[in-house]
Amino acid sequence: MLKVLCVSALFLATSSVCSAQAVREEPPMATIGGERAARQKETERLKGGQRTSREASINLLPLLFGRRISKQQKIRLAPAQSDLSRYAEFLQKPRTGLIKLFSDVGCEENTNVVRADDVCLQWIPNSGFYSFREKAYKSDFLADIRLKNGMLVSDGFLAQSILVNLGDVDLETVSSSSNGLKFLNEFQPAAESKAALTQVEQMIKGIRADNFIYRKSLPAIVNATYALRVTAYRGNFLKSYRGQLFNILAGDKRIDATIAFRILGKNDDGSLTLLWKELSRKDAPKVLFQKRKKD
DSSP states (O other): BBBBOOHHHHHHHOOOOOGGGGGSOOOOOOOOOOOHHHHHHHHHHHTTTOOOOOOOSOOOOOHOOOOOOOOOHEEEESHHHHHHTHHHHHTTTSSSSEEEEOOOOOOTOOOOOOOOOHHHHHHOTTEEETTTTTEEEOOGOSSSSSETTEEEOOTTTTTTEEEEEEEEEGGGGTTTSSTOHHHHHHHOOOSSHHHHHHHHHHHHHEEETEEEEEEEEOOOOOTOOEEEEEEBBBBBOOEEEEEEEEETTTTTEEEEEEEEEEEEEEOSSOOOEEEEEEEEEEEEEBOOOOOOOOO
16 A cells, blocks of 8 residues: 655646646645555646746745644653653764654644544644654655554655665664665656656655665554655745745755654554654755646
């Protein structure tokens, strides 16, 4: 069971001008499902939606997608003190972290609909979506990783991402030269939209190399260590809100980063505890869309 990046829909677009009215008012979402159905859904999602080269003059992301959480929710979201103490020295290093990742139960699929069932009343906003690049919980479409139905999924908006399970190895020993990292290091994310879409489809199916499997979605296994490369393409995607246009990527760190993380355990509340570190980062390419041919 796989989940397709929302970026695949963007890569299928062909025009060079953005129509504000054509962009959906809720963040793009995808549902884990079969490859064919997922690709079709992603294509339909952005019919009429197109890119733009114009910079937005205002950033309304905090207003639209920022969600406050209560003091009690912050306590629930915090890692166990025993884990914080155990990995205190590790966490003193730059670009490291210890987080709890809850399962995405669909409570935030539509910003125009508020679910008030028992499940969503217990849901902590954004707790199922985490950005290693930002070192913060983010809205679903800006996150690097999510947990869905026992699967780790990397499906950030306008991003190329690859996951690999390295096995039961010590996270502190993992480096860019470790087994399983060669493919991630040598992967060249395409800048041209059609070529990038081809890469997306390849990673949906998965690629086997050097006795490892690389894909966009993998089972979440306790005591397993993973590596993730996320290429968050630079670019603009305008959205209309109360007559104002803004770039939904504004303020997000659009970089090419490789991260290693380990699932330390599953908690009583169903969340996973992840310990992570960043292995490398560099500038991300800007996605290039083909112009629509005139009739």
